[in-house]
Amino acid sequence: MVKEELKYVALLLGIIGSLFALILIIPLVTLTTILGIGILLIFIEAVPVSYIHYRKHKGEPIVNTLGALVKLTLIAMVAAGTLSTTYGTTQAYMAANLDMVLPRIMPDAAEFTPVGGEDPIYYEAYDDAGNLIGYAFFVVKEGSQGPILLAGAIDLDYKLIAIKVVRSSETPGLGAKIKETAFQSQLLGLSTGDMYLSPEGKIDAITGATISSQAVVDAMRNKIDEIQLEVG
Amino acid sequence: MKLDERPSLSSEFTKGIIKNNAVFCLVLGICPTLAVTTSFENGMGMGMAFTFVLIGSNLVISLLRNQIPPIIRLPIFIVIIATFVTIIDILLEAYMPPLYEALGIFVPLIVVNCIVIGRAEAYASKNPVIPSIADALGVSVGFILVLMLIGGIRELLGTGKIKFVMLWLLENGQPGFLELATLNIPIEPATVMILPPGAFFTIASLMFLFKFMGKKMRDRRG
Numbered sequence: 001m002v003k004e005e006l007k008y009v010a011l012l013l014g015i016i017g018s019l020f021a022l023i024l025i026i027p028l029v030t031l032t033t034i035l036g037i038g039i040l041l042i043f044i045e046a047v048p049v050s051y052i053h054y055r056k057h058k059g060e061p062i063v064n065t066l067g068a069l070v071k072l073t074l075i076a077m078v079a080a081g082t083l084s085t086t087y088g089t090t091q092a093y094m095a096a097n098l099d100m101v102l103p104r105i106m107p108d109a110a111e112f113t114p115v116g117g118e119d120p121i122y123y124e125a126y127d128d129a130g131n132l133i134g135y136a137f138f139v140v141k142e143g144s145q146g147p148i149l150l151a152g153a154i155d156l157d158y159k160l161i162a163i164k165v166v167r168s169s170e171t172p173g174l175g176a177k178i179k180e181t182a183f184q185s186q187l188l189g190l191s192t193g194d195m196y197l198s199p200e201g202k203i204d205a206i207t208g209a210t211i212s213s214q215a216v217v218d219a220m221r222n223k224i225d226e227i228q229l230e231v232g
Numbered sequence: 233m234k235l236d237e238r239p240s241l242s243s244e245f246t247k248g249i250i251k252n253n254a255v256f257c258l259v260l261g262i263c264p265t266l267a268v269t270t271s272f273e274n275g276m277g278m279g280m281a282f283t284f285v286l287i288g289s290n291l292v293i294s295l296l297r298n299q300i301p302p303i304i305r306l307p308i309f310i311v312i313i314a315t316f317v318t319i320i321d322i323l324l325e326a327y328m329p330p331l332y333e334a335l336g337i338f339v340p341l342i343v344v345n346c347i348v349i350g351r352a353e354a355y356a357s358k359n360p361v362i363p364s365i366a367d368a369l370g371v372s373v374g375f376i377l378v379l380m381l382i383g384g385i386r387e388l389l390g391t392g393k394i395k396f397v398m399l400w401l402l403e404n405g406q407p408g409f410l411e412l413a414t415l416n417i418p419i420e421p422a423t424v425m426i427l428p429p430g431a432f433f434t435i436a437s438l439m440f441l442f443k444f445m446g447k448k449m450r451d452r453r454g
Contacts, residue, residue: 034307068301075296075308079315086319090326097329172337 023080024073031072098166102136105162106153109133115230122227125153134161135227141219144211145169148178150219158228159191160220175212183213187220192228195221241366248370254347255378255435256442261347264338265379266431270390273397273409275383277331278338279376280399281320285342287368288316290356294364297357309352310343317342327407347371382434390425392417 102112102123110128114120122137136153149167154160165179177183186203187195194202197210197217205213254260261282268278292312293300300308321339324332332339342348351371356364388394393416397409424430 030307031304034304068304071299071301072304072308072311075311079311082315083318083322086322090322093326097326100329176337 020077023077026076028069028073031069035068098138101138101151101164101166102153105151105164106134106136109136112136121230122223132156135231137223137227138166139219139223141215143168143170143178143215144175144209145171148212148215148219150216152220152223154224154227157191158224159189160187160195160224161189163187163216163220165216170209170212174206175209177206177209178212178216183216187217192221192224195224238363241363244363244366245370245373248367248372249374249377252371253374253378253442254371255375256439259439260350261345261375262435264341264345265382265435266428268335268338269379269383269386269431269434270426271387272380272384272394274331274334275379275381276376276397276399277328277409278335279372279379281324281335281339282342282345282348282375283368283372284320285313285316285345286348286351286372287365288319289313289348289352290364290368291361293352293356294359294361297359300357305353305357309349309357313348313352314343328409331409347375378438382431382438385434385438386425386430388415388417389419389422390430392419392421 102125103109106125108127109125111126112123113126114123116122122135124132125134125136127133134153134155136151139150139152140147141150142148146169147167148165148170151162151164151166152160153162163184168176168178170176170178183206190202195217197203197205197214201217203213203217248254252258255262255265264278264282269275289309289312293309296308296312317340320342321332324335324339351368355367359367384394393414395414396412398412399407400410401407422430425434
């Protein structure tokens with residue numbers, strides 16, 4: 001029993017240690033750069049003379065490197081701590097929001113049954129009468145700026161009937177256009193054989209955002225193929 | 233006026249609403265003003281997110297004002313402001329997903345909103361906590377009023393109706409926008425008012441009115 005507890009303490013210490021290392025290293029690197037530039041600026045007399053006179057008058061050193069270093073590090077640590085707490089406490093609500101996505105994209109379905117354990121591969125969608133009307137799914141794919149979380153729904157012929165970008169960080173004005181109906185409507189009603197960017201398939205990529213377009217199309221096609229295999 | 237005499241709290245509060253109104257007088261923070269004021273509701277949501285960030289950053293920066301080394305004050309301001317922006321971004325995503333979707337990129341962009349960093353540099357870093365909060369409240373109220381006014385006008389002319397909302401607890405216990413009343417006017421909606429040009433038309437007209445009235449009032453006072 002005691003050994004068990006010790007293991008947890010060790011784990012906790014390890015986590016805290018690595019967090020501190022992470023939090024400390026980033027500001028240290030940033031700060032060294034900033035201070036380096038600052039000192040350089042003073043040497044080439046680019047810093048306002050009045051400011052240097054003011055510090056000299058008060059008898060303080062022009063740049064208190066260590067003090068500045070410690071202060072920015074402390075502030076960054078407090079900021080990181082606050083953010084991780086906020087993120088941790090809101091996770092439950094984010095998960096609940098995710099549950100509301102599938103009913104919205106597949107309004108005909110009354111019930112969704114997850115298939116594939118803890119992290120479901122897909123959901124079977126049943127209507128009010130209990131008939132299977134299709135499948136819904138979530139899929140994550142790396143876009144150009146980060147992971148894109150997509151939700152989709154297919155009918156019993158494995159044709160896409162709904163698509164939604166749940167979370168993404170694509171460039172506004174370019175990759176973010178994957179959220180617009182003009183792009184998404186091209187995928188609707190297609191089976192996986194046609195789900196390629198033109199000229200191989202029927203989908204026109206967004207101008208200037210081929211990577212984002214490719215990511216969405218590939219994610220959808222692979223997921224639908226996977227569901228088709230799984231269902232058999 | 234003696235040098236050590238401080239302006240009263242109420243004047244710190246009111247100066248941000250009319251005399252130094254961020255949008256109409258100083259022409260700061262125009263980017264979110266143009267972009268998210270497609271409706272009364274969006275304007276209000278953006279204004280509230282902004283208020284949270286401004287009060288938070290003014291409070292913390294004013295508390296730390298004697299500890300911040302001047303040479304690295306900007307990085308410190310940015311870290312503090314960015315922390316508050318990320319908090320409100322996470323909270324909006326968790327509790328108010330529809331508003332989060334509507335505001336999109338403009339919540340993270342509060343980090344570089346010139347009003348916030350402007351108040352930090354010009355006011356909070358030089359003044360005690362209580363006046364700093366009064367200042368933040370005043371500027372925020374001024375900004376929210378402008379956003380709601382522009383949003384309301386654009387919604388009314390662009391869709392023919394306006395939905396008045398209030399931030400409150402909804403039936404499911406989550407915070408959200410409670411619908412108070414909807415006003416319909418019998419006009420042909422001009423879609424252009426919802427589109428970006430509508431924002432420029434509205435802001436230009438309002439700015440003209442604001443300056444015109446201000447000049448008239450100053451003239452009358454002599």
